[in-house]
Amino acid sequence: MVGPSRFKGKSFISMRDYNRDEIDFIHGVADEMMPLEAEGTDMAKGRVMGALFFEPSTRTRLSFESAMLRLGGGVTGFADPGVSSAKKGETMEDTIKTVENYVDIIAMRHPDEWSSRKAAAVASIPILNGGSGSWEHPTQAVLDMHCIKHAKGSLDGLTVGLCGDLLYGRTVHSLMIGLSNYDVKLKLISPKKLAMREDVIKYTEGKVEWEATEDLTKVIGDLDVLYATRIQKERFPSEEEYKRFADAYIIDNKMMAKAKKGMVLMHPLPRVNEIATEVDSHPGALYFKQVHHGIWVRMAIIALALGVY
Amino acid sequence: MVGPSRFKGKSFISMRDYNRDEIDFIHGVADEMMPLEAEGTDMAKGRVMGALFFEPSTRTRLSFESAMLRLGGGVTGFADPGVSSAKKGETMEDTIKTVENYVDIIAMRHPDEWSSRKAAAVASIPILNGGSGSWEHPTQAVLDMHCIKHAKGSLDGLTVGLCGDLLYGRTVHSLMIGLSNYDVKLKLISPKKLAMREDVIKYTEGKVEWEATEDLTKVIGDLDVLYATRIQKERFPSEEEYKRFADAYIIDNKMMAKAKKGMVLMHPLPRVNEIATEVDSHPGALYFKQVHHGIWVRMAIIALALGVY
Amino acid sequence: MVGPSRFKGKSFISMRDYNRDEIDFIHGVADEMMPLEAEGTDMAKGRVMGALFFEPSTRTRLSFESAMLRLGGGVTGFADPGVSSAKKGETMEDTIKTVENYVDIIAMRHPDEWSSRKAAAVASIPILNGGSGSWEHPTQAVLDMHCIKHAKGSLDGLTVGLCGDLLYGRTVHSLMIGLSNYDVKLKLISPKKLAMREDVIKYTEGKVEWEATEDLTKVIGDLDVLYATRIQKERFPSEEEYKRFADAYIIDNKMMAKAKKGMVLMHPLPRVNEIATEVDSHPGALYFKQVHHGIWVRMAIIALALGVY
Numbered sequence: 003m004v005g006p007s008r009f010k011g012k013s014f015i016s017m018r019d020y021n022r023d024e025i026d027f028i029h030g031v032a033d034e035m036m037p038l039e040a041e042g043t044d045m046a047k048g049r050v051m052g053a054l055f056f057e058p059s060t061r062t063r064l065s066f067e068s069a070m071l072r073l074g075g076g077v078t079g080f081a082d083p084g085v086s087s088a089k090k091g092e093t094m095e096d097t098i099k100t101v102e103n104y105v106d107i108i109a110m111r112h113p114d115e116w117s118s119r120k121a122a123a124v125a126s127i128p129i130l131n132g133g134s135g136s137w138e139h140p141t142q143a144v145l146d147m148h149c150i151k152h153a154k155g156s157l158d159g160l161t162v163g164l165c166g167d168l169l170y171g172r173t174v175h176s177l178m179i180g181l182s183n184y185d186v187k188l189k190l191i192s193p194k195k196l197a198m199r200e201d202v203i204k205y206t207e208g209k210v211e212w213e214a215t216e217d218l219t220k221v222i223g224d225l226d227v228l229y230a231t232r233i234q235k236e237r238f239p240s241e242e243e244y245k246r247f248a249d250a251y252i253i254d255n256k257m258m259a260k261a262k263k264g265m266v267l268m269h270p271l272p273r274v275n276e277i278a279t280e281v282d283s284h285p286g287a288l289y290f291k292q293v294h295h296g297i298w299v300r301m302a303i304i305a306l307a308l309g310v311y
Numbered sequence: 312m313v314g315p316s317r318f319k320g321k322s323f324i325s326m327r328d329y330n331r332d333e334i335d336f337i338h339g340v341a342d343e344m345m346p347l348e349a350e351g352t353d354m355a356k357g358r359v360m361g362a363l364f365f366e367p368s369t370r371t372r373l374s375f376e377s378a379m380l381r382l383g384g385g386v387t388g389f390a391d392p393g394v395s396s397a398k399k400g401e402t403m404e405d406t407i408k409t410v411e412n413y414v415d416i417i418a419m420r421h422p423d424e425w426s427s428r429k430a431a432a433v434a435s436i437p438i439l440n441g442g443s444g445s446w447e448h449p450t451q452a453v454l455d456m457h458c459i460k461h462a463k464g465s466l467d468g469l470t471v472g473l474c475g476d477l478l479y480g481r482t483v484h485s486l487m488i489g490l491s492n493y494d495v496k497l498k499l500i501s502p503k504k505l506a507m508r509e510d511v512i513k514y515t516e517g518k519v520e521w522e523a524t525e526d527l528t529k530v531i532g533d534l535d536v537l538y539a540t541r542i543q544k545e546r547f548p549s550e551e552e553y554k555r556f557a558d559a560y561i562i563d564n565k566m567m568a569k570a571k572k573g574m575v576l577m578h579p580l581p582r583v584n585e586i587a588t589e590v591d592s593h594p595g596a597l598y599f600k601q602v603h604h605g606i607w608v609r610m611a612i613i614a615l616a617l618g619v620y
Numbered sequence: 621m622v623g624p625s626r627f628k629g630k631s632f633i634s635m636r637d638y639n640r641d642e643i644d645f646i647h648g649v650a651d652e653m654m655p656l657e658a659e660g661t662d663m664a665k666g667r668v669m670g671a672l673f674f675e676p677s678t679r680t681r682l683s684f685e686s687a688m689l690r691l692g693g694g695v696t697g698f699a700d701p702g703v704s705s706a707k708k709g710e711t712m713e714d715t716i717k718t719v720e721n722y723v724d725i726i727a728m729r730h731p732d733e734w735s736s737r738k739a740a741a742v743a744s745i746p747i748l749n750g751g752s753g754s755w756e757h758p759t760q761a762v763l764d765m766h767c768i769k770h771a772k773g774s775l776d777g778l779t780v781g782l783c784g785d786l787l788y789g790r791t792v793h794s795l796m797i798g799l800s801n802y803d804v805k806l807k808l809i810s811p812k813k814l815a816m817r818e819d820v821i822k823y824t825e826g827k828v829e830w831e832a833t834e835d836l837t838k839v840i841g842d843l844d845v846l847y848a849t850r851i852q853k854e855r856f857p858s859e860e861e862y863k864r865f866a867d868a869y870i871i872d873n874k875m876m877a878k879a880k881k882g883m884v885l886m887h888p889l890p891r892v893n894e895i896a897t898e899v900d901s902h903p904g905a906l907y908f909k910q911v912h913h914g915i916w917v918r919m920a921i922i923a924l925a926l927g928v929y
Contacts, residue, residue: 041357042356042358048660048661050686064361064413068359068414076689078681090890092890092892100890100911105682271401272400272401272405273405294412351666351667369718369719374722376696377694377696380696381668390700391700581710602718605721
């Protein structure tokens with residue numbers, strides 16, 4: 003049986019490290035955090051988190067920081083590598099081995115794909131991966147799944163579309179791996195050149211049924227959940243090719259009209275123009291509510307790693 | 312009768328939204344915060360403020376943050392838009408709709424004049440305007456008036472000079488509107504090209520008596536309060552024109568000698584050379600004490616908006 | 621007898637201001653902080669520290685911030701002068717006279733050698749010097765000495781080598797002054813052009829025995845403690861001259877083999893390549909443990925200055 007001891011003192015690096023029972027357990031703890039967020043708690047009183055963002059981020063950093071503050075703990079760190087010792091030529095590992103003397107837990111984001119694994123290898127305190135290059139963003143996947151469960155009752159039996167840049171989008175990598183623990187059908191909607199990363203396909207082989215397509219309109223009617231992501235211009239060889247796909251994946255009221263009744267629309271944010279603002283008032287538009295699940299899930303993950311749950 | 316319910320859950324955007332009774336009420340709460348600052352309080356325990364500074368600021372940001380910490384709450388946010396998702400092309404409204412899931416209240420500064428109105432329109436939590444372009448800086452006006460009351464006993468019956476850049480200076484806009492609720496005479500001292508903003512003049516029409524002049528020496532003898540502000544070089548077509556006014560508005564001991572006995576000198580800070588440092592030891596030099604009123608007033612405004620007072 | 625009253629309300633600017641009894645007293649308080657770090661304490665509850673870093677820093681800033689959080693206090697400030705009012709032309713003294721209205725204590729770093737003295741001269745709250753140009757870094761010296769005491773039992777009777785850039789390295793200036801209160805022999809190992817700063821030599825004259833050398837291999841066998849620092853390329857007229865010394869002072873396993881048994885190796889960090897990573901697992905490699913002493917010592921210094929110990 004999964005219990006708090008599975009997580010105490012442990013780093014949180016990749017969705018590859020968690021099975022269904024473990025994800026469900028974290029979700030259960032996150033449910034308990036929902037009332038505590040409003041009431042306040044002193045669970046992490048006296049504990050300090052280091053938020054080390056070697057790559058800038060608003061939402062993930064603020065979400066981790068707020069989660070720690072909601073638990074009654076304190077936060078220090080940096081939001082910008084320009085103010086850190088990295089500028090003086092220090093390796094990331096040395097920064098970690100230094101900062102672990104100041105804090106009880108580290109949440110980090112770094113452009114290097116292996117950063118958080120490397121950090122966890124040298125650290126004697128838990129490292130929480132808040133985004134490692136385009137490899138993974140596991141706490142995002144746990145919150146995404148928590149949000150889906152709350153919206154649809156269960157993950158089992160759902161057809162979920164992952165749409166946009168599936169090659170470089172770290173959130174969809176972690177999400178596909180996480181969802182592969184449930185009875186889910188996936189539609190992988192992307193330009194062929196931005197198809198789902200090969201290692202994720204291999205890792206989930208035999209665990210989840212999926213179908214790849216370039217055409218969102220073709221599959222949107224089958225989806226219970228549409229998870230959209232940003233497509234970045236710089237991934238394409240030409241402006242025309244970029245425009246072709248960026249336009250094809252814009253979700254506006256016209257596109258939503260083709261969706262199955264009750265389909266929910268998610269997005270890791272920030273959006274640029276993938277989702278038209280006219281869709282924001284649609285009852286299935288979950289992307290801002292989705293953000294809130296980040297607090298509860300990160301409260302759970304922090305409390306578990308600190309061993310204070 | 313004005314009470315806490317007037318402020319609970321409400322944004323604080325413009326001095327236009329507050330009448331004399333409401334300002335007096337906030338000042339009364341600020342008075343109660345004065346001893347609590349030293350003793351400490353847990354009024355806002357478990358609550359979190361987001362300090363979103365899309366435009367850098369030392370004093371306003373630190374003042375809001377410290378006020379929240381003094382109330383026993385926590386703070387997250389950003390001091391620099393470069394580390395925020397704005398860089399990824401996110402709209403300010405989306406940033407607000409995201410961050411409101413992390414925190415209980417937002418204090419923000421933004422270069423756009425309509426920013427905080429727009430933010431409050433989409434947010435379901437209170438937005439506190441910490442400076443919106445050159446439009447308004449309302450919490451500064453409340454603290455300025457609190458400082459004057461403590462120095463002079465009352466606002467009624469005073470002659471107040473607003474000096475410097477009255478066109479682009481957001482603090483003097485909010486202050487003129489705020490003071491128009493009291494029996495105050497205003498001297499508006501500025502180059503003609505930097506005369507008080509037209510919409511402020513119109514808004515306060517019939518509510519406050521004022522006289523405009525370019526000549527500080529002519530009116531300084533009438534003033535109970537002189538509120539100086541910075542004049543920025545880039546507002547002038549030529550170096551000479553800038554120098555002419557910048558020099559005419561420098562407040563040094565010679566200028567202070569022309570003042571009425573008991574006149575107090577204020578400034579929203581930072582000053583560059585508008586006030587000579589030789590004046591700092593003058594008993595009427597209030598500008599550093601003025602800063603302290605920011606803590607008490609912001610403690611009051613935050614506690615009221617959070618509904619924890 | 622030295623007691624808390626010696627430190628209450630006082631700034632911490634230079635090692636020149638502390639004698640042996642005072643350093644020992646701080647070390648004793650730091651020892652008491654060691655268990656409190658894990659247990660948590662509310663000693664500084666309701667108190668706020670301003671961390672004003674006019675020059676970026678990871679470790680010193682995070683160490684001060686975490687120390688304050690561990691004491692139960694709150695932290696505000698800036699990590700980067702670019703987000704402060706300095707950009708608007710405000711003097712450092714004005715910034716201090718402003719921020720002292722927001723907080724109870726200020727920890728600051730500034731590129732100007734006289735910065736913290738100047739700040740303390742205008743402030744009515746304690747200023748803690750977290751690095752002032754290449755002049756001093758006194759809290760680092762107190763933590764360095766605390767680390768040595770814990771490793772070697774006592775400072776008395778030790779031979780300590782200070783190696784690297786002794787001219788511009790602020791940590792070694794404060795450390796030499798601090799160590800001169802104990803029965804210590806110093807080896808000053810540096811290129812002649814980067815020999816120990818003249819004012820430090822003069823200040824410690826007659827208080828400590830020292831010998832200068834360019835050759836680390838010649839003296840390493842005599843040392844109980846080797847304190848290495850970074851040599852910056854830009855200090856040298858030519859690439860070759862830089863390489864000659866940088867290479868001569870690289871501490872790798874081969875160099876460590878020449879050391880006396882039990883010698884401990886310290887470094888203020890960040891290191892670039894002065895210490896090879898192969899040395900990290902050496903039992904005498906103390907530099908990451910050394911960091912931890914910063915928390916205990918800064919908890920002690922903050923608590924004493926706040927008068928809450």
